[in-house]
Amino acid sequence: MALLYFTIIQKSIGFIDCIGKKKYSMTMFRFFLKKNFCDIWDNLFHTIVVNLLNVVVFAVSGFICIMSTYIPGGEVSLNVYSFLAILVSSVLISIFTFAEGDNALKIASFESPKLHNLFKNIFPCIKDGALFGLFITFLICVTFTSIPYYLRLGSLLGVFMTSIVFWIVLITILSLQWFLPIRSIMHNGFFKCLKKCYIIFMDNVFFTIGVGLVNLVNLFVMIFSLGILNGPATMTITTTDALRLRLYKYDWYEVNPNLTKEQRADVPWKELLEKDRRILGPRGWKSFIFPWKD
Numbered sequence: 001m002a003l004l005y006f007t008i009i010q011k012s013i014g015f016i017d018c019i020g021k022k023k024y025s026m027t028m029f030r031f032f033l034k035k036n037f038c039d040i041w042d043n044l045f046h047t048i049v050v051n052l053l054n055v056v057v058f059a060v061s062g063f064i065c066i067m068s069t070y071i072p073g074g075e076v077s078l079n080v081y082s083f084l085a086i087l088v089s090s091v092l093i094s095i096f097t098f099a100e101g102d103n104a105l106k107i108a109s110f111e112s113p114k115l116h117n118l119f120k121n122i123f124p125c126i127k128d129g130a131l132f133g134l135f136i137t138f139l140i141c142v143t144f145t146s147i148p149y150y151l152r153l154g155s156l157l158g159v160f161m162t163s164i165v166f167w168i169v170l171i172t173i174l175s176l177q178w179f180l181p182i183r184s185i186m187h188n189g190f191f192k193c194l195k196k197c198y199i200i201f202m203d204n205v206f207f208t209i210g211v212g213l214v215n216l217v218n219l220f221v222m223i224f225s226l227g228i229l230n231g232p233a234t235m236t237i238t239t240t241d242a243l244r245l246r247l248y249k250y251d252w253y254e255v256n257p258n259l260t261k262e263q264r265a266d267v268p269w270k271e272l273l274e275k276d277r278r279i280l281g282p283r284g285w286k287s288f289i290f291p292w293k294d
Helices: 002-019 027-042 044-068 075-099 101-108 115-120 123-152 156-176 179-186 190-203 205-224 232-255 261-265 274-280 285-289
Strands: none
Touching (some): 044 101, 044 115, 044 232, 156 190
């Protein structure tokens, strides 16, 4: 596992070093932002309903975590109860979020979502949702246990270990953005999805960071709108839109297997996005407020 993380860091540094020497096209990212906004706007009622359901799930999870602190017992018992509460909460949130993955893929593919798909997919998502919740719980425990411990050392070694843990956690968080869309689009199992998360991150560092910033904005909107206008459903659409478009690059690689390294870096996004651009249409700002005038 440690070797994997160090390989990720090495690849990321190498990518950053060479990025300045190559022309990095923003065509795909600009189109992703436009399409993502249109998809969320066109399905606003659906996302609001799902986000409200997510608010209920978050409220139940929060109640479980709060109640775990009132269970009598010593410090060890309290730590065990807190761990179990976080685990149960993470599993509940993960299962419910995963269940919306099919609708997010429909929206990203210019189809209409159906609310009953959310409830229909809850049971099939239990296994992967439970494993993902366990992984998130492990990540939370490692973060809030190791970082304070290393900082308390008050030495150069402590600072070094803190930075290592920080970057591992940050890379993992950025990589995990791709887990649900990988699962929805490719229908892979848990561990294969987890592996592909890191592979996609390593091959698309800046794009992953860009999508992460978009979701950070989504997170702020979620907080200020109390989870109504924005939430897990919106973020799921964002990451699914992003991966669906990004996979066109790999389809192009497959059709052109003999490309050189320089040719592979020059992805013809304008041509690859032509069909989606045509389906989406021009979509001026007036069409969002007065769609009947188009």
